[in-house]
Amino acid sequence: MNVARIAGIVLIVAGVAGLLWGGFSYNQDTTAAKLGPLQLTVKEQKTVDIPKWLSLGAIALGAIVLVLGARKP
Numbered sequence: 001m002n003v004a005r006i007a008g009i010v011l012i013v014a015g016v017a018g019l020l021w022g023g024f025s026y027n028q029d030t031t032a033a034k035l036g037p038l039q040l041t042v043k044e045q046k047t048v049d050i051p052k053w054l055s056l057g058a059i060a061l062g063a064i065v066l067v068l069g070a071r072k073p
Helices: 003-021 052-070
Strands: 023-035 038-049
Antiparallel strands (some): 023 038
16 A cells, blocks of 8 residues: 555545544643642633534545545556
8 A cells, every 4th residue: 555545545534533523622721820839720621623524525635545546657
């Protein structure tokens, strides 16, 4: 397998994953107040949504790269 085929497969898998899950979330620690040796931290959960057009574009681009990578010069 050459690099173009692997990149095409990775793009297709990433696009399908984006369609299935639709986004991901992560925790962010922020310092709210610092008074001498005492420190108040707050954990916030943030969510990142993956647009459907981006997932579909990744699948389409992966298919194009996969087809072009399969061609022999």
